[in-house]
Amino acid sequence: MNTLVFLLLALVSAGTHDQVSGTEKITGLYGETVVIPCNRGDPPPRDLMFIKWKYEKDDGSAGDLLIVQANSGQPTVQSTDDYADRVSIDDKYSLLISQASLKDQKTFTCMVVSGTNLMEYPVLVVIYKKPSSVTLMDKSDVLQKDKLTSVGTCVAADANPAAKITWTKNRKPLVVDGKVTITPSMKLDPATGLSTTSSTLQYAATKEDVDSVFACVSTHVLTNQTIDLGPFPIHYPSEKVSLEITSKVSIIEGDNVTLKCHADGNPPPSSFFFYLKGQKILVENSDNYTLNGISREASGEYKCSLADDEKMQASQSISVSYLDLSLSLSGQVVKTVGDTLSVSVDKSSSGEPKVSWTKNGKAVSQPEFSKLTYADSGVYVCEAVLSGIVQHQSFELVVEGKPVIKSLTKLRAADAKHKVLSCEAEGVPEPRFQWSVNHTGEDIFYNNGKATHKITMEPRENLTVSCTVSNKLGEDVRTINVSSVFKEKNENQGSREDFQDQSKLIVGVVVGLLVIAAVVGLFYWLYMKNRRQGSWKTGEKEMGTSEESKKLEENNHTV
Incomplete structure (x- = not known):
């Protein structure tokens, strides 16, 4: 059996094999351990003898990595290069390569040798690394x-x-x-x-x-x-320049006026030329120039430009508002009652101002008098308004005249024991009053040249009383007859007794006349009655004889 294994190994080393499957592709991460499955991880055949991993070198030759015999579990590392310390195998016969690098981007082949077959499973390894x-x-x-x-x-x-x-x-x-x-x-x-x-x-x-x-x-x-x-x-460079006048709505003489030059470049320019009534002023690190206490002569056209390009410029006109006001009268003006008076107003201004007048705080028309009266006295104020400018000028009119007594009257006091004398006069300055009699009380009133002086006195005899009024311009005197309060009392009582006697006499005369008329009437009635009775008896006519009629008329006249 060992002889057969070594024979197969020899054949494998010689590069001979029966079948080669299609190449599989896997990716691994740089610096990590790459797991390369054998036959996509499928179980090995039952008659497995051994599995060997090898790789394709750069020159195209095969390089051995490791081999593991069936059921032994312990691989034998065959590599003698860099892979010797980096390769291993797991229980599924997958090749493990630690510390993967781009050099590991190559084809690794798993060769499976069984009793009946020899199969090779190539795997192309690609190593990825994200940017560090x-x-x-x-x-x-x-x-x-x-x-x-x-x-x-x-x-x-x-x-x-x-x-x-x-x-x-x-x-x-x-x-x-x-x-x-x-x-x-x-x-x-x-x-x-x-x-x-x-x-x-x-x-x-x-x-x-x-x-x-x-x-x-x-x-x-x-x-x-x-x-x-x-x-x-x-x-970007400036393409447009503008000049701004930073002030109130209207520029008034004496104001501080700031000229601000603005350019649309970015960054904004920091230096400008300002052209001020014939002057050329360079302003650096600022975009504005201030005219302090501007005068009316400063009205006109103003310009500014870029310091590095004077052709880039802008202009604005400045109009300075001003107002001068004066009157032909000022301070205290003293006039005599009956005089004429007129006031002229002198205005110097940048426009037409609105002018109004007040006298003692109340609106009036411009003073113009053909005949002054004491009531015309007062403080006259002229106000002129233009573009926010307000000017005031004033004078005080005093109308003077020597005192003139307008009336001198007398009244009986409520207690019937005193009399009240009232002297009314006109005059400025305020007149002084002087009476020719002593008095126990007085009441003084003075307003707008009109003065009234009342005194209370107890005249014990008939008097002629004089009232004298005077001021620095002259005096006036008037007299009045004042009767004794005691004599007036007696005269009033006598008048009442004479009136009573006369009343009694008149009543007596009236009563007497009434009695006589009654008696005459009675006689006449009796006469007529007797006459009517006699005629009825004799049958004579009512008219009687002519002699009887004459006698009757004589008797009537006698009565």
């Missing part, structure tokens, strides 16, 4: 508008098979065109056989790319990795 790292190198800080600029270089190192690198913008693949240039490269490590893939992107940006997100994508059979690179700031 995917990194970004030479990343740009900015991109240039309309100019191919390197975005960066993406590197997928030490892989097998080599990783594939692509570029995207906003998750969409970039295709090489006039704006996109992609330069790929691959480097093979001669020691390990691993590939390092790199790809450089160049991109001509636009202003719209300021928010774009660039990314490199590493694609491998074992893993995919993405590195985001954006967004990038986009640099």
Whole structure:
């Protein structure tokens, strides 16, 4: 039996065999243990004698790895090269190769020898390794508008098979065109056989790319990795310059006005020329220039330009609002009652202001008087408003005149023992009152040139009382007759007694006349009655004789 085994071994070593099955392909991981099944892991034949593993050398010759006899369980390593320490076999007769490398990418054959047959099962081994790292190198800080600029270089190192690198913008693949240039490269490590893939992107940006997100994508059979690179700031030269006036809605004389020059380039320019009424001023590391306390003469056109390109410029006109106000009258103006008065307003302004007047805080029209009165006195304020500017000018009008008494009256007090004298006058300054009699009380009122002075007195005899009013301009006097309160009392009592006597006399006369009329009537009635009775007896006519009628008339007249 041993003789037969050695004979078969000799035949195997000589490369002879009866059948060779189709080649199977498996993959292993770099640095890991590769498991290569024999006959896809199917059980060996019942009459198995031994199994042998061998491989194909680079020169095409066969190299022995190990052999294991049926039912022995212990393989015999036949290899004398690198595989001697790395190969082993499991209980299913699968070949185990530890620390796999790219050198293990070759065909390994499992030879199965039985009592009736000899079969070979070749297996092609492929070793995969994912990139050890995917990194970004030479990343740009900015991109240039309309100019191919390197975005960066993406590197997928030490892989097998080599990783594939692509570029995207906003998750969409970039295709090489006039704006996109992609330069790929691959480097093979001669020691390990691993590939390092790199790809450089160049991109001509636009202003719209300021928010774009660039990314490199590493694609491998074992893993995919993405590195985001954006967004990038986009640099581009200035195409337009503008000049801004930073101030209030309107510029008022005395304001601080700032000129700000703006260019649309990125990064923004940091130096500018400002052209100020014939002056050219260079401002560095700033985009503004301030005019302090601007005057009305500063109105006009202003310009600014780039310091490195004076043709790139902009201009703005500045209009300074101003308002001067003066009156022909000021301070305290003293006039005499009855005088005329007019006020003129002098305005110097950048536009037509709105002018209004007040007197003692109440709105009035512009003062114009043909005949002044005391009531015209007061504080007059002229207000002018223009573009946020407010100016005030004022004067105080004082209308003066010597005192003039308008009335002098007397009234009996409620207690009937006193009299109240009232003297009313007009005059400015406020007049002083002087009476020619002593008095016990007084009441003084003065407003708008009108003065009233009331006194209370107790006249014990008939008097002529004078009221004198005076101020620095003159005086006025008026008198009034005042009777004694005691004499008026007696006269009033006598008048009441005479009135009573006269009343009694009148009543007596009236009563007497009434009595006489009654008596006459009675006599007349009796006479007529007797006359009617006599005529009835004699049968004479009622009218009687003419003599009797005459006697009757005489009697009536006598009565």
